[in-house]
Amino acid sequence: MNRGIYPILSGALAHERRMQVFANNMANVNTAGFKQDEQAFQAVFPKPHLALPASGHTAGLAQQIGARPFGPAERAFVAPHLVKTTFEPGRIRLTGNPLDLAIQGQGFFEVKTPQGTRYTRNGMFSLDNQRRLVTNLGYPVMGTKGEIKIPAGKLEISTQGDIKVDDKSVAAIKIMEFPDDQMPAKFAEGLFVSDKGTAAKNPLLQVGHIEESNVNAIGEMVKMIQGMRSYESTQKLIQTLDRMAEVAIQDVGRVL
Incomplete structure (x- = not known):
């Protein structure tokens, strides 16, 4: 041959x-x-x-x-x-859902999974039967003081991630940042894994929006x-x- x-x-x-x-x-x-x-x-x-x-x-x-x-x-x-x-950002799309969040610039949401701490840019959140803020896969979204539980009432989320119910602060969403040369690796189910993250000092969120995929279909x-x-x-x-x-x-x- x-x-x-x-x-x-x-x-x-x-x-x-x-x-x-x-x-x-x-x-x-x-x-x-x-x-x-x-x-x-x-x-x-x-x-x-x-x-x-x-x-x-x-x-x-x-x-x-x-x-x-x-x-x-x-x-x-x-x-x-x-x-x-x-890791270029995708297009930001308006949804009108008060629990949908999009991160402007760098940063990831921190979530708790059975395999440990993971990160995501998918901000399509909802409340489970325990009124915890969870991802579309049911994983709890982490705040600066642990899992986020939102009581019933008038909900308001600021662009910095502060969560208020009836004008009372109940939690703050935790946003993690990574060095450009140590970005997290893909894990599974759209999640990322890394141990190099640090809490963002000045996070910026768009409430009622989600970040779409950064894939250019054409x-x-x-x-x-x-x-x-x-x-x-x-x-x-x-x-x-x-x-x-x-x-x-x-x-x-x-x-x-």
């Missing part, structure tokens, strides 16, 4: 992985607070080695024929490296089309090399 197929195959698998990331972005284009991902890759070079064995004994003819040439290999492969998350569709065409190109290259090997076996060695 022509060994040139393997680098091309690694490229095809890389394009397939990118398509999976693009598809996940497109699936969450309407998910509040979702942050799009971009798959990064790295080049992989085979380790160079000598054609003759290091023992010093004379190599047999079969070993010399099968050994790679001296110096570095010419083939290069590609492999998935990491998934980068883009741009992501263009990326998917480009990725599909690149994947098809690798398939054609593999078919061409396979055809060349077939010709070499059937025609070149034929005795006329």
